[in-house]
Amino acid sequence: MGKKRKSRGRSKGGKGRSGLIQCSNCGMQVPRDKAKRATHWVSLVDPSLGRELRAKGAYIARQKVIKVYCVSCAVHFGVSKVRARDERRFY
Numbered sequence: 089m090g091k092k093r094k095s096r097g098r099s100k101g102g103k104g105r106s107g108l109i110q111c112s113n114c115g116m117q118v119p120r121d122k123a124k125r126a127t128h129w130v131s132l133v134d135p136s137l138g139r140e141l142r143a144k145g146a147y148i149a150r151q152k153v154i155k156v157y158c159v160s161c162a163v164h165f166g167v168s169k170v171r172a173r174d175e176r177r178f179y
Contacts (some may be wrong), residue, residue, distance in 0.1 A: 092178055096158070098122045111158040124162035126155045126159070 100106050100121040129150040131138055133146045138148050162168045 109156055111161055112155040113157055113161040115160075116158045118156075118158045123156045123158065124167050126157065126162075126165075126167045128153055 098106075098119065100119075100169060106119050106121045107147070109120050109123055110116070111118055121164045130150060130153050131150050133141065133148055137144070141148060157167055165172065
C-alpha cells in the first residue's frame with residue numbers, strides 16, 4: 089500500500105505512541121504530534137483605549153492564546169491548507 093505523505097501525517101519520527109489531546113473546536117481526541125497549533129496574542133484592553141494609553145507611553149500587557157486543532161478543523165479555519173497531490177506525496 090502506498091504512502092500519501094512522507095511523515096504519514098505526524099511529526100513523531102520513531103518515538104512510538106504519543107499522547108492524546110483535545111481539539112479546541114470540536115473536542116476530538118487527536119495525537120499530540122498530529123494536531124495543528126495556532127498561536128495568537130490577545131490584548132486585555134479595549135483597542136481604542138489601548139491606542140490612547142500607548143500614545144501616552146503606557147505598556148499594554150498581552151496574553152498568548154494557544155489553540156490546538158484536529159486536521160479537519162485546522163483546514164476549516166485556514167490554519168493549514170490542502171496541498172496538491174504532487175506537493176504532498178513522497179517519491
